[in-house]
Amino acid sequence: MSRPPIGVEGHPVGDASGSVSLEFAVLAPVLLLVVALVVAGGRVSTAHTGVLVAAQAAARQASLARTAAGASAAAEAEARASLAGQDIDCQRLDVAVSTGGFAVAVGQAASVSVDVTCAVSLGDLGLPGPGSITVAETATSVLDTYRERP
Numbered sequence: 001m002s003r004p005p006i007g008v009e010g011h012p013v014g015d016a017s018g019s020v021s022l023e024f025a026v027l028a029p030v031l032l033l034v035v036a037l038v039v040a041g042g043r044v045s046t047a048h049t050g051v052l053v054a055a056q057a058a059a060r061q062a063s064l065a066r067t068a069a070g071a072s073a074a075a076e077a078e079a080r081a082s083l084a085g086q087d088i089d090c091q092r093l094d095v096a097v098s099t100g101g102f103a104v105a106v107g108q109a110a111s112v113s114v115d116v117t118c119a120v121s122l123g124d125l126g127l128p129g130p131g132s133i134t135v136a137e138t139a140t141s142v143l144d145t146y147r148e149r150p
Helices: 021-065 068-085
Strands: 090-098 111-121 132-142
Touching: 021 068, 021 090, 021 111, 021 132, 068 090, 068 111
Parallel strands: none
Antiparallel strands: 090 111, 111 132
């Protein structure tokens, strides 16, 4: 039986010792990047869903208000409450309410629309690119056709 040839440092020639740590050192940053991208994708997806739910709830609250000013205030409060209830932290939140339906005569179909825009932070993930991404959703709710409008 022959022995494998011995190299300069006393290790057999062709010994792969140390290659596992080198492979790990090369692959670890790639794996961390993949994990960060998955987390970022999940955060953006959750934010899209949360902003849509907030817009729908805000539009519903605005449609229940008696005045255009009351509709704007109710929609803003509901959007903030809905996002807070879903643990969605917006760096910047904008709620725009279209209250033109309150000017429509009683007996005619009218609606109110709410646009909710939320800037979601991605800076804490250490990814290259923008530190945040803007998510926007719109929802519309009909006003009661026969309810008095001031």
